[in-house]
Amino acid sequence: MVAVGVSTACLYPQETAVSFESLCRHGIRNFEVFLNTFSEFEPDYLHALQEIQQRYQAKILSVHPFTSEMESMFFFSDYPTRFSDGLKLYEHYFACTRQLGARYFIFHGGKEYFIRREEEYFERYHLLLQAARRQGITLLHENVVRTKSRDLGFLIRLSKALPDARFVLDVKQAIRSGISPFSFMEQLGKAVEHIHFSDHNEQNDCLPVGMGNLDLNNFFHHMLDKTNCHSVILELYRDNFDGVENLVESCQKIRKILEDN
Numbered sequence: 001m002v003a004v005g006v007s008t009a010c011l012y013p014q015e016t017a018v019s020f021e022s023l024c025r026h027g028i029r030n031f032e033v034f035l036n037t038f039s040e041f042e043p044d045y046l047h048a049l050q051e052i053q054q055r056y057q058a059k060i061l062s063v064h065p066f067t068s069e070m071e072s073m074f075f076f077s078d079y080p081t082r083f084s085d086g087l088k089l090y091e092h093y094f095a096c097t098r099q100l101g102a103r104y105f106i107f108h109g110g111k112e113y114f115i116r117r118e119e120e121y122f123e124r125y126h127l128l129l130q131a132a133r134r135q136g137i138t139l140l141h142e143n144v145v146r147t148k149s150r151d152l153g154f155l156i157r158l159s160k161a162l163p164d165a166r167f168v169l170d171v172k173q174a175i176r177s178g179i180s181p182f183s184f185m186e187q188l189g190k191a192v193e194h195i196h197f198s199d200h201n202e203q204n205d206c207l208p209v210g211m212g213n214l215d216l217n218n219f220f221h222h223m224l225d226k227t228n229c230h231s232v233i234l235e236l237y238r239d240n241f242d243g244v245e246n247l248v249e250s251c252q253k254i255r256k257i258l259e260d261n
Helices: 016-025 043-056 066-075 080-099 118-134 152-161 171-177 181-191 216-226 244-260
Strands: 003-007 030-035 059-065 104-107 138-142 166-170 192-197 231-234
Touching: 003 059, 003 244, 016 030, 016 043, 016 244, 030 231, 043 059, 043 080, 059 066, 059 080, 059 231, 066 080, 066 104, 066 118, 080 104, 080 118, 104 192, 118 138, 118 152, 138 192, 152 181, 166 171, 166 181, 171 181, 171 192, 181 192, 181 216, 192 216, 216 244, 231 244
Parallel strands: 003 030, 003 231, 030 059, 059 104, 104 138, 138 166, 166 192, 192 231
Antiparallel strands: none
16 A cells, blocks of 8 residues: 655755644644754654654654755765765664654765766665665665756666665656656656655646646556555645645545545
């Protein structure tokens, strides 16, 4: 069964624990938690999130780090000590992800000008995959327009080089990159396990469900048929919806479509 939920990032810049509890109060029970600063990876903060989680019987499915924009510097520069330090930092993140009971950790990857040889990128990414796996976590490479992963061909080559690599499809980022979300699912297939979902139209690439012109029934039929997706997370930017009610309604629409499929 595919879990449907919301990213706490939807309410950014509201503080993470406040966003988490607010969404829980509105009946959301599945989450991606976006941790926004180093202190949110510390024991006291994680315990506060766990207390909210237990009180509402909520599930944290995935964790997204605020250091995504630094992954080029951490992992794909020519400075070897920085890679070692970055790996230690992310090993800590993976342990925190496990503590929260999440299955997935989201990774943006490197920007174009940091990558000289794809083989080196794949080698370093494999070390990250292994570090996550030691903590019982699945590392998911996301497609992001600001990084090399905006190129579907690159992700296909990554998948062939590392058959154990897994992916999250971000629909709005695919649209911004000129990639068909349907092609993404067809080409990467069962390696796609998680989706950051939003609707879109010709004027706006990030909208609540049903407010755009994406063929929703076809999209989710495609997802169920082509991928091994375990979770769909609604991820909207704060200026793309009016209130939490829009998020709740969007989740309800997704669940209904999945039930009908």
